[in-house]
Amino acid sequence: MLVFRSEEHVDRWCAVRGLPRRPVVTLDQLWQLAVAWYSNRLTPEARRPMGAEVREIFQRLGLTDPFWDT
């Protein structure tokens, strides 16, 4: 995924490429998502969040659109 200066820049980028406009997240939401996803990644027992854990992370961050269904 890409970062944009504003939602207007997202709209322009999607329009120029004929791509659907998808949900955006704030940079603070993205940081919290990164913490949830990666904060244990360097430990020997690290693993990706999966299933219900992923759904819980998305819900906690207010990402409830069907787009986030896994």
Place this chain on the structure above:
Amino acid sequence: MDDLDLRHHVYTATVESGRPPLSGDVAAALGVSRTEVLDGFQRLRARRLLYLAPDTGEVVMAPPFAAAPTAFLVAARGRTYFANCVWDAYGIAAALGSDAAIEASCGCCGEPMALAVEGGRSAATPGVAHFAVPAAHWWDDLPYT
């Protein structure tokens, strides 16, 4: 060679050098054959723990770290790392448990964007991230995602 030991070695070497290691370097470090390492990489790919180059089987992504230069450069702990995307740029700071300065640019206009993590928080910077691919399909084509 346990697959999770292999995975952990890849990440440890990545943090130390700045890039995911090549199979030959991993083989030398672990005292096993390169074939064993490449086979282990494939098993870790099947578990979605690494992403590999289809032609060579070498590590392209050890999420959140990228093996090749990208548009997301992360400076942390006195070293620089390339991230696969803006989420992963923050992810490198999260994985390292470190402050970080992130060089990025607007996906639309290319204007530089200086992002940062300071004291366990993201610095207040105007901007948003756009996910082009629904969550259920992120691993269908991970480089595009």
